[in-house]
Amino acid sequence: MNERILAGRYRLQEAVGGRSDLWRAHDEALGRQVAVKRLAAGVTEDRRRQLEPEIAKAAGLHDPHLLAVYDAVWEEDVFYLVTEDLEGDSLARYVRDQSKVEPERAVDLICQLAGAVVQAEKNGVYELSIDPKTVLIDEGYLKVIEYGPLATASRAQSTREQIHTVGVLLYELLTGNGWSDLAPTRQVVQDVHQALAAAQVHHSWLPERMESIAHRALGLLAEGGYQSMQELHKDVKAVRHAIGQAADLLGERGQTGSKASAGGVSPVEQVRDTVLGAAQEGMAKVAQVRKMEFVKQMTEKSTPKKRSPLLYALAAVVLVIVTGGLWWTASGEEATTVAHGEFQGKEVKMPNLINKTEQQAVQILTENGFPQNRIQWVYKPTDERLTEGKIYQQSVDPNTQVVTGEQMIVLTVNGTMTDGQTAGESNGSNGGNNPNGQESVTAGVVPDLRGMSQPDAEQMLLKLGYRYSFEIKSGGDTPAGTVYQQQPAAGSKAEQGARVTFYVNQ
Template structure:
């Protein structure tokens, strides 16, 4: 059952108790993320249809109870042959464990516990629910001191067939009411009788009736009186003893008439004015179960002449004797005297026998902790004591297995033959690791943490998986259903990263051969090659990759499509724009920076380059234009913006581009010179530039101007033609022609 999931939501963790009818487990409610207690019926009851029907009805009836001192019922279900009840989980101890540890309890603590039990019974009785099995084992004490009564309605679910087969009445015989022991119908007052025994045991540490067998204990409930609790524990106030005496009357009519009445008595019994009240007195004349002396009955033979017609009559020995003859007058007294002497002698022998048996020597209880159970048993037998068998098996982290670490009595004097209860260390009961595969990592961590495993001892191990989605738990280490110690175990959760993937390489700008090699190196497949024109990439270069971009995670073997450039679209125009530049002042050098934009860069500025010049000249900027993609050239001199020249597609197509004027240049005055002879005016021939001159963006290199530098008073006509195409660095072919007039 441990590790099993009931109803699809209750993960069974460990067994925490059980009785003759059911086993109790601690489980985790996955849906509501809380611990619950689950009571599962034993296998011998699962095929009794009447039992199952009444069990469900009583469980549903118990679920109707809502009281702070009643364990709440959450759910009732069935899974194949497993019938179970889900109830509130109370973290703490049951009253039986507390009594064993430190009985007798303090009077005020005992009365407080009994009051809460009585309050729960009053609520149940008002809802027509009779418990029928009130005992310390069914009383839970939480860590906050709250009392919780459990097992409501279970005892009533036993069928008549079950009772006949077992030959006994279901329940705990030490807490039976007399009417319960008779097997007759039990009611509310039976629960109050059992509660009186529980209070008796809390205050004295012993049970009122003990015997060698369940039948002998049941007969004592019917016939014998118990030892009054104050004779065992003189610290009990008379008012509290009166509560016990009244609740444990054999005649139900002499007990409390309701749980509410008993609760009122419990709530006031410790008041100062009640502590020394008189002892309660009860009359036993009407008690049918008390021991009585009944006159003996014997047959009397009548004469033949009697009016009875010779019938045999029965009469009491106390009736007047018939007339006898003189010879028998002294015979009867002698007979009675003889019988009396015999009875007296027999009684004296019985008294002597019981005195000899009851007069038992007291011995000191030795300390047998720290040794094995067999050795402890031998030590107790040496002094005339007996070890209770089997011993109490309980885990203690500081004690080895089969070593005695606790005994019920120690350092005290007891009668010879007394049974000593020994607690022996046992191996720690380890829970089994649940199967969390298929759950998300967060849900798996919550479930393991609910079992007591610290979160810092739950590790994540990501791995690729073809069967589990990303983030789902594949398996765990240790494996599911393996036993583990929550205080020391480290759990590794193997978590799926999804299917194994490859990072997609970037193919843009590669040739077909280069792209195919990169795809195959990544473990992918080149599926298809398509073509498209491109302003950005030269002919034969990859312009687009599909269906994954650079850096995407791609499953191995995925098919990839690439697009190769066929060059510029047919409607594109290539144009070399002449940019006239001059230094800031004649005779000085200036740095010229040119920025351009055209169809190749979607209108975004690109650096053409910088030049250091010492004289006026023209620089060529190659542009590519399209119907909806114009160009633009901006000029900076010595870090300052000079001008932006727009170049439209329409103007280039119509050969209507306006050539810009040279920038303004500051004239430096010439020094005064006394001429010795008339100056000779030099003749300057036009300087013809070779193809490609004026290209590039080298810094610090003065290039010759396109055309010529005219002499004073001459006219200049510049003709620029576009020939070829350029790139982002301004490279291209330009031709210039000059005429001197």
């Protein structure tokens, strides 16, 4: 395109990402690179008077994690906004590529994101989106780009949605698993706990604090969920401050450690004691009120209270009776289930399926009594070549006691689906006449999933008794996050337990 100059100073150079409403430009007056975005056309004088205060608020924000607004340009009835020029990738892609990060790194990212929201709200800007698809990250540095006049009405989030977005992001950063609204609460709690237990943390108090923050952000606690982003940010900021304080102390001690060794205590032990003591003291001062409720709940569950010997005797009798009843019930249920389905319904240890192929995993699970209609497949490629075509995540940890046939086993494969893989059992074309997926919900008939979101498609298939696999990749002409292809085709006849594969547009 021929270069064009706005307001006599902004020379438009090239469109960004093939878009027709966003350009890189050069500010001739100040000699710097900027971005120019066309926000609206056909702007009336009344609309202009409404927009100007919003632009002034946005331009008055000075936060490193909010896109800086430099200028507004009005040309006849068209409105342009001049902002800083950014590099980087979307936070959603970063999370997908990283798979899982250390808890300290997750704290830093969440603190940046929540802090941007708090800063915007302090300046009277409440229309804001922190959807990972629209937040940019460059070398670990976050930038929220949709707020105030830059936020579209369809993407601006309520406070509750923002808090939930932070909770989902924290879950994915810690566990490396993709979030599903259909995941049972117990499974989510277990995923977070196991991920933190397996992480190599340098602070003994960190896993407990991270679990509390994740549970409150996701609304998993009956009481005590976050009511505002300020409250959430205060908790995360306190954790990050304690981590930073401990790191500073460790650095200072490292420089003088050789002198301290003469006192009989090794420098490593002194640093450890000082770091942990300072971190715990800092957390107690900064976040004591928020921590009391969580600690109280954990203490009531784990610490026995002093009671009279009579109460202990009564408790022992009740325990024997209840345990006997549960054993009798479980034995009866197991006997009934096994009678109908061989090993199905038997309590076994979950086998280790990591680095196994799909065929190997199916064989192992079948030999252990797991029915194939309780196995779900997710295809999520990574850059790890050693596990290509193999399973690198399983929803139930190895050696965990499970009852076959009762729990859905979700296996994540590094790669994409091919005709030779399990998910390629059905080769029907993507037919059907229902682009919205709202008509065909008859039992025994595959519904039309095209246009549905991933959770809606999962819920529809589960309701009809089908197994399913899905893959997230670019393709089709449906909006991002919606289904654009499926196998078998919509309207095909398939019995309950049959597999339906669908593809979600990235």
